[in-house]
Amino acid sequence: MRKISQIIDGKRKIIKKPELLAPAGNLEKLKVAIMYGADAVFVGGKEFSLRSQASNFTLEDIREGVEFAKKYGAHIHVTCNIILHQDNLEGLKNYLKQLDDIGVTAIIVADPYIMKIAKDMHLNLEVHVSTQLSTLNSQAIAFYQKMGMDRVVLGREVTYEDLRAIMDKVDVDIEYFIHGAMCIHYSGRCMLSNYLSRRDANRGGCSQSCRWYYDLYQDGVLVNKEDDMPFSMSSKDMSLVHHIGELIELGVDSFKIEGRMKSVHYIATIVSTYRKLIDAYCEDPDHFQQDDFYEKELQKAANRALCHGFYFDHPGVDEQLFNMRDEHPTQEFVMRIVDYNHQNHLAKIEQRNYFEMGDQIEIFSPHHDNLFFTVEKLYNEDMEEVTKANHPMEILYVEIPHRVLANDMGRKVRK
């Protein structure tokens, strides 16, 4: 039985805070995720990992990531969730041993052989069952627990009611998706991309064919007319921003954010928003009142409309992007703060997207509330005045009247 909360100084407090688990496709994203509040980050190694395009971590990168994470008390999980073909077996044991030596906290696996040898080798790292196995019930979880697995990552298709029943019946760690893209099919069981583009979704090559536009024919007659939006099976993204309290009270061990291919800005925004929400709820769960701040923050980085996924039931028409274009972020990531001079109020910045004099910028940070300013003084690296920032990654200086910190980020407020 999980003990979730306790009365401390006359006030109920959450003592079993869930882990906030973020994705990272490279070292920069890993560091940003941790600086913006992730307790753990999952990455894909170059070997034995699905989503090969999002998996560019060499063993040296993983080592650097683990060292960085340690400084923040955070953890690194490495996906080894390839479905092994016969020719994938070679080198596997050696790879797992090296991950263990580096100090990786957990590997995420889908193939029973990797589950078995990871346990037979008596490694220190934990073995987590990947969402690729679509685990949706307590009996399946008990099976994996019997095999010695340390955690089960549930399929996105688990509803809240099913999750509640599961949490009552199992005592192995449970990881649950709270935010990110949805597959139109059961995650990991889709052949659409294989058929249409010869790119294997189960070996990391999904071409997102479900999100393509299609002409629909019935008995050889085109159903969608020229003026109609073409048909797409694309789903809205999932966000459980309004249900975080319920999930904390269930004792879910880890809240997972999806999206190793997403940008640094996306990761910083989504991670910091859920960090603030989880912390605020845990501090005073009985008086927590959720305003619309959190949802509005998420929408600044969202690139699709949001829905509840499977939380209540099977997603219906309203959860799909039928006849609808994808939504775009309400704000655009334009700068990262490198340094700030308190005397002259000049911030040294790294440019990320175009902005110019007169633009209104919102600075956000894991350490302070959002700040706003208008670009009125802008200089290049030689301290010559410029009117626009149009070279990616260029170092510039901009006057900001508020105190900002290294690694804060700036978004252009769309007019």
Ligand code: SF4
């Ligand atoms: S094609 Fe769509 S449903 Fe299939 S694996 Fe790719 S994203 Fe998922």
